Amino acid sequence: MMEYDIQIFSLTKKFGNITAVDNLEIQVKKNTIFGLVGPDGAGKTTTMRMLCSLLVPDSGTAQIGSYNILKENEKIKQDIGYMPQRFSLYGDLTVLENLEFYSEVYQISKKERKEKIESLLEFSNLTKHSYKLADQLSGGMKQKLALSCNLIHTPKYLLLDEPTIGVDPVARREFWKILFELREQGTTIFVSTPYMDEAERCDEVGLMNKGRIVKKDIPSNIINNFDKHILCVYSDENHIARNLALEEKYVMDAYMLGEGLHIVVDDLDYASEKLREKFNNKIIVSSIKETAPSLEDVFVNIIKSEKR
Numbered sequence: 650m651m652e653y654d655i656q657i658f659s660l661t662k663k664f665g666n667i668t669a670v671d672n673l674e675i676q677v678k679k680n681t682i683f684g685l686v687g688p689d690g691a692g693k694t695t696t697m698r699m700l701c702s703l704l705v706p707d708s709g710t711a712q713i714g715s716y717n718i719l720k721e722n723e724k725i726k727q728d729i730g731y732m733p734q735r736f737s738l739y740g741d742l743t744v745l746e747n748l749e750f751y752s753e754v755y756q757i758s759k760k761e762r763k764e765k766i767e768s769l770l771e772f773s774n775l776t777k778h779s780y781k782l783a784d785q786l787s788g789g790m791k792q793k794l795a796l797s798c799n800l801i802h803t804p805k806y807l808l809l810d811e812p813t814i815g816v817d818p819v820a821r822r823e824f825w826k827i828l829f830e831l832r833e834q835g836t837t838i839f840v841s842t843p844y845m846d847e848a849e850r851c852d853e854v855g856l857m858n859k860g861r862i863v864k865k866d867i868p869s870n871i872i873n874n875f876d877k878h879i880l881c882v883y884s885d886e887n888h889i890a891r892n893l894a895l896e897e898k899y900v901m902d903a904y905m906l907g908e909g910l911h912i913v914v915d916d917l918d919y920a921s922e923k924l925r926e927k928f929n930n931k932i933i934v935s936s937i938k939e940t941a942p943s944l945e946d947v948f949v950n951i952i953k954s955e956k957r
């Protein structure tokens with residue numbers, strides 16, 4: 650039996666002189682969640698559109714299950730659920746009517762339809778909202794309905810393009826609970842996300858930049874293999890602290906993350922002593938100490954070092 654459900658081989662797509670996807674190679678194991686993260690314009694959407702045969706690559710190919718995206722594009726569509734960034738729900742139709750509409754699109758037989766819709770409503774906690782108009786749902790509920798519409802034909806592979814963008818953290822967590830359940834049921838999920846807490850929940854995560862994967866591993870490995878130290882500074886004037894830090898040769902980078910200023914260094918003891926001296930009399934520092942790197946720290950550093 651094949652170990653991988655999604656295999657991408659040297660996939661490339663150009664738009665004029667922009668190489669949106671550049672010789673991309675990714676393998677996604679069966680029954681796992683693969684997370685794609687990266688700055689705007691990295692090529693995530695273009696990759697997904699090629700994977701579900703909505704866009705023809707310039708070169709390279711991909712295999713989804715036993716299907717090749719170039720040769721069996723119609724068959725692939727039956728096995729894939731693809732939720733684009735702007736998935737269209739019909740706002741003036743109810744939750745139930747939206748699901749009925751998509752059952753029609755996917756030609757689900759009348760017999761199967763009722764049962765499938767009921768189970769999806771249940772699954773996504775929308776049963777008691779089924780007579781609400783889609784327009785009247787909260788952002789989180791809209792996304793759950795959109796996901797349900799994409800599950801109506803019981804796809805084996807799910808491609809989700811930033812499915813929780815703009816959704817509040819509690820609703821995002823609930824959305825991810827559904828993804829975990831789908832994984833339990835045997836679905837392989839390829840999801841892009843701008844949120845690092847979501848990236849950390851994936852079995853494997855790929856950082857994409859300028860059309861290429863620049864880092865790919867299980868999230869804990871990415872964090873543990875980071876070979877620099879992070880000093881976290883809390884002060885009354887974080888932007889001044891940042892500018893002062895950036896003047897120093899031994900400081901590789903400094904940026905705000907959450908409430909604190911993160912300063913990237915090689916030699917922790919040397920840097921913290923030097924920085925204390927530098928900040929002294931200029932700003933009030935309430936704390937300066939090492940903090941464990943997060944996935945976001947690692948990614949910020951990789952993307953910045955690529956720019957340099």
Ligand SMILES: Nc1ncnc2c1ncn2[C@@H]1O[C@H](COP(=O)(O)OP(=O)(O)OP(=O)(O)O)[C@@H](O)[C@H]1O
Binds near residue numbers: 693696
């Ligand atoms: N149809 C198109 N015509 C021309 N250029 C395009 C087209 N689609 C994408 N691009 C360009 O290709 C690059 C990759 O875009 P893509 O949308 O795949 O990135 P992304 O990582 O999904 O970013 P975002 O998170 O902002 O959607 C960008 O430079 C974009 O401007």
